[in-house]
Amino acid sequence: MSDPMSYESDLLGRIGELVTEEHDLRQQPEHRLTPEERQRMRELESDLDQCWDLLRRRRARVEFGQDPWPS
Template identity: 40%
Template structure:
């Protein structure tokens, strides 16, 4: 289990939202560095893609937690879904 998955299991809604905000800021910074030519393009594109997936997974986890709470279930039982599953929602 990755550090990201482990952290997500022990998080509150506020923790997850704060992590999303941090990742979105990192995404903006990386996009700015790419646009200005300050970042090595191939690696930066890989980093950006990985960050986008983590953001999508985090939003999915937050939605799961909120739905569980709304329907009287334990939000701590929500789990980070695999990237392939979360990314397939766009299709």
């Protein structure tokens, strides 16, 4: 696998992109969101949850001396 620090940096970059998109959508009043935008909000929330979970699990594995890239 690639460099662990590079991977974490990439993951944090992806989280930043998702947060920015979510923030932009949240700036609109809820009643003004289209059905597609509401669906995108749900997708963003799910994607962010997955990214944060992956980052936490990876960091925990490193903290406890385990391979951050389990097979």
